[in-house]
Amino acid sequence: MIYHVCRRAEWHRAESAGIYTGSTQDQADGFIHFSAADQLVDSVAKHRGGQDGLVLLACDERLLGDHLRWEVSRNGALFPHLYAPLPLTAIVSVQDLPLGTDGRHLFPPFM
Numbered sequence: 001m002i003y004h005v006c007r008r009a010e011w012h013r014a015e016s017a018g019i020y021t022g023s024t025q026d027q028a029d030g031f032i033h034f035s036a037a038d039q040l041v042d043s044v045a046k047h048r049g050g051q052d053g054l055v056l057l058a059c060d061e062r063l064l065g066d067h068l069r070w071e072v073s074r075n076g077a078l079f080p081h082l083y084a085p086l087p088l089t090a091i092v093s094v095q096d097l098p099l100g101t102d103g104r105h106l107f108p109p110f111m
Contacts, residue, residue: 001058002068003040003056004057004059005048006023006054007051008054019087019088020086030083041105043079050099052098055095056095
């Protein structure tokens, strides 16, 4: 499983369109950013810290084909990047990612 976080409104647009083309940041970078389970909490804190109204997409990476590449990123770690729109059929679950009282995101149990 790999994970992507986006705004709830972006997810609703994807549901209506039948395909997810990424956040505005993904579109600017030319690929959809994902994280492995052990990278997720730090990635969200770094890139989405304090943001409310987010959803967590869990995706089956086996369904993404050759468009998914693991590339060196932060601290030399390999991160999954998707160089194509994300088919909704690859999404296993969508869960709200609320903020706790301390301003940090509350993650569902997934690890």
